[in-house]
Amino acid sequence: KLKSKLFKSIKSKKLNVFGFFLLLSFLFLVIVKLSKSYTETLTFHVSYINVPEQHSITADYDSIVKVKVKAYGFSLLAQNFYKHDLIIDFNKEVQKKGLRYIYATKRGRSAIESQLGSKIEVHSIQPDSLGFPYEIMTVKTVPVQLDTEITYESGYDLLNGLKLEPDSVKVIGP
Numbered sequence: 001k002l003k004s005k006l007f008k009s010i011k012s013k014k015l016n017v018f019g020f021f022l023l024l025s026f027l028f029l030v031i032v033k034l035s036k037s038y039t040e041t042l043t044f045h046v047s048y049i050n051v052p053e054q055h056s057i058t059a060d061y062d063s064i065v066k067v068k069v070k071a072y073g074f075s076l077l078a079q080n081f082y083k084h085d086l087i088i089d090f091n092k093e094v095q096k097k098g099l100r101y102i103y104a105t106k107r108g109r110s111a112i113e114s115q116l117g118s119k120i121e122v123h124s125i126q127p128d129s130l131g132f133p134y135e136i137m138t139v140k141t142v143p144v145q146l147d148t149e150i151t152y153e154s155g156y157d158l159l160n161g162l163k164l165e166p167d168s169v170k171v172i173g174p
Contacts, residue, residue, distance in 0.1 A: 034073030039123070042067045042079060044086040044112065046130065051090045053172055055134040057101075063130055065105055067112055071120040084115060094132070101132040135174060143168045 009015055046063035065086055069076075086108050088094065093108070094101040105125045113122055144164050152158070 034077060037070060037072055038076055039068065039070045040076050042069055042084060042116075044084040046086050046088060048088040048090055048132070050092075051134075053170070054137050054139050055101075056137050056172075056174075058133045058135050063132075065108070065112075065130070066126045067116075068123045068126070069116065069120050070123055075117070075119045079116065079120070084112075086111060088130075099133060099135070101134060103130045103132070105129060137172050137174060140171045141168050142171055 044065040044067060046065060048057070051057060067084075088103050088108070090101065094103045096102075105128060109122065109125065112125065113120075116122065144167055146162065146164060150158075150162070
């Protein structure tokens with residue numbers, strides 16, 4: 001009986017019309033809310049490249065840059081589906097002060113704006129600078145040597161001798 005009553009109410013035209021207008025009003029509500037302008041804070045995870053091999057970044061924390069942006073809801077909704085990264089090139093973008101590398105986040109503003117697109121306006125970037133403490137490492141090139149003697153059966157021999165690849169390795173350590 002319950003099943004038949006449920007199917008009758010679903011087939012009822014009054015309930016279908018009510019459901020249609022409820023869905024339509026919800027759709028209008030979402031469109032109106034997303035068409036407004038909002039100010040939001042987006043998080044960028046910092047990663048770095050081209051760190052000099054004689055230096056080792058000692059801090060193992062995950063650096064985060066918070067970017068305050070203003071945009072329409074549709075643009076901000078799309079940004080929630082992407083992971084934002086700020087890549088710092090140690091050859092070009094950092095300054096060395098004492099035993100720290102200092103990165104001014106305003107230098108990365110163009111990289112941040114290019115990731116976000118032209119419809120999103122960047123208001124501020126926090127913190128103003130990032131510090132990366134490092135320790136000096138020693139770099140030594142060690143030649144690779146073959147530690148065995150190779151003998152061949154009669155009738156077999158090697159024309160030019162053995163060549164080791166790689167011929168040397170770099171050892172880096174404190």
